[in-house]
Amino acid sequence: MLRPFLISCLLASPVAAQEVEILPGYSDFRQPETRVVRRPISLFEDWMSGFPESGEGAPSLDLSAGFQGDRLVMVLTLGGGGDDSVSAVQRRIEFIQVENLSWAVMAYGFRQKCHRGGSDDWTGKPCP
Numbered sequence: 001m002l003r004p005f006l007i008s009c010l011l012a013s014p015v016a017a018q019e020v021e022i023l024p025g026y027s028d029f030r031q032p033e034t035r036v037v038r039r040p041i042s043l044f045e046d047w048m049s050g051f052p053e054s055g056e057g058a059p060s061l062d063l064s065a066g067f068q069g070d071r072l073v074m075v076l077t078l079g080g081g082g083d084d085s086v087s088a089v090q091r092r093i094e095f096i097q098v099e100n101l102s103w104a105v106m107a108y109g110f111r112q113k114c115h116r117g118g119s120d121d122w123t124g125k126p127c128p
Helices: 003-012 043-051
Strands: 061-066 071-079 086-098 103-112
Touching: 043 071, 071 103
Parallel strands: none
Antiparallel strands: 061 071, 071 086, 086 103
């Protein structure tokens, strides 16, 4: 029973064995289940498809992507949803390219702007 476990550990790729970093100032809400993908945007598609095109609170959606050093950084910002305590949420995922033209998640995070509390800063903590 222990033998298959040891063999799988030895054969695991270094990327799969690495711990995914939680970005400073962000929370670990809804960590990506998939660690290696062919299309990095696929990790954002569920969030984008469930976002309303119109409605109360003037909804807005912004997806940005770019390179910072050797990392592909993708940030999805959703604003003006129906929640009266949250004015915007942001999800950020950082990838590095690995073999076979795939991308490995190296860091991620979730943060939000709160309506209440007198601050317009992003926070990784729940809104009051």
